[in-house]
Amino acid sequence: MVQAAIRVEGLRKTYRGVTALDRVGFEVAPGEIFGLLGPNGAGKTTTVKILLGLTWPTEGSAWIGGIPSRLPESRRRVGYLPEGHRFPGYLTAKSTLSIFGRMSGMDGATLKRRIPELLERVGLEKWARVRVKKFSKGMVQRLGLAAALISDPDVLLLDEPTDGVDPVGRREIRDLLQEEAARGKAILVNSHLLSEVEATCGRVAILRSGKIAAQGSIADLTRVAASYRLVASPLEDATLEALRSTGALVERENGHVRLSVRNVAHLNELVDRLRERGGQLTELSPERSSLEDVFVGLFADAGVRGPEES
């Protein structure tokens, strides 16, 4: 069994009696991009800070690569991009990477090779000798990503990685993260941009008031329970009536039919009825909502849970 690159178990954090985190737990495997979502104050940043040993949990534990996060050794293989980071303005892009690389224990020869390579990767190769104070927000963000990657870490913790970056840059960062994940890195993305998370992450956890309100793969979370999209021909009104007679909710929409069924057996029964009446199945797929719909739904009604498998 592959050891989780990031493991969080029963984390609780209280600040002067206020609970910021309440029994939060999740795991991120090597090669996986995991999204941590939630509104402001939900506990996302606190979770990341505990993982980095910036703050201490009241209860529970966190591990990075199997090492407790309270130990500095756990950060040997971690790259971190904080939200609203402030790289010293007096440093150039090159010296920033050099200083933070050496703080990660890298030697001069490796840095000499790695710095130009990374600056090129984040599109800052022409700005290597320019002071950070001259950089735009998007450029600082790219530099932050390069600084997070400087020691070629196994784990990346990224807080709002595309903040201030233009759409083209976002796409580039997304591609870069996918490449890093393909190379086996575990990536934890903390973001407000749900569309970005949806396009980048395989699994997410949604935090609400310090608790995990929903957790799972994007595919599972966005699946509308027991609702399917069906395209078939011919699809006459009589056929639809036959399907409805099984107790299913059948609605004709633009070029397809929306089916709401009790369970998978019920869905198969509908397919059988369709075929009995000469219908040729062209497409049958579970209906999906967007991650934003799921997110808004969770916060609009505190009683709503994440979708379940039928």
Added chain:
Amino acid sequence: MKALAANIEDVFREAAARWTLVAYFGLSTLFIVIFASAVNLDIVNGALAGARLFGKPVEMGSSSLDLDKLVLGFESGFSAFLFIVATFLAVFATAHLVPRLQEKGTIDLYLSRPVGRVPLLLSRYLAGLLLAAVNVAYLIGSVWAIVVAKTHILHPRFLLSGAVILFTIAVLLAFAFLVGVVTSSTGVSVMGTYGIFFVSALLVTHDKIEAAVSREWVAVAIRGLYWILPKTAELGRASVEIVSGRAAGAHPVAPLAYVSTLLFALACLVSACALFRRKDF
């Protein structure tokens, strides 16, 4: 070691970029230039025949003075002056090191590296002390070189006063770091450290203050404060004693003054490290 060296380099780069280093050494250079141009000595057969200060002749009396004694007296007085100038400049130039480190968005970048919190804080302390040491060496070395060039008299003991000055800076910097960790404010660090410098200097007369107060517990508190706080007045006197080669006052500086001052610095550093280690960011 790589992380430590990177931290020290960062502190020096920051000092240079924020003009702290330029101002620090600029002020020191200004002081040296004024000193070099202000003092002019006329030496005849190894004795001082005349002297001018800021271009104006100094009244020498009828007989010429022993130049060696004059230089020694001058250097002793000057070491006391440098004690104040160098310590004040050092506190001013280094008090920001912890508050700036603890700024939101900055501390995350440093603590997310595989460096322990205590080594991180101590490396910045060491960097601050190195910065001060370079400046003290520059100030004292330059003044000494000017005196040698003008009088051809060498008193290496003058250079030793730099060690006392650096010790004092190390103590005050430890206190500035403690205040910085607690308050995250450069202003409070600077004011608090200068405050400690002055209060402890006043407490050198604690015997007289204790005799003047009417309540016993106040006297005990004043005596306690005297022994807890660094002995800045005694250290200033010690730098003069080292240069002159004798006790400047009726009571030479006791070793206990150094020991209690060192303990104060250690207590400040240990407390700063303990608080920084446990702090939530």
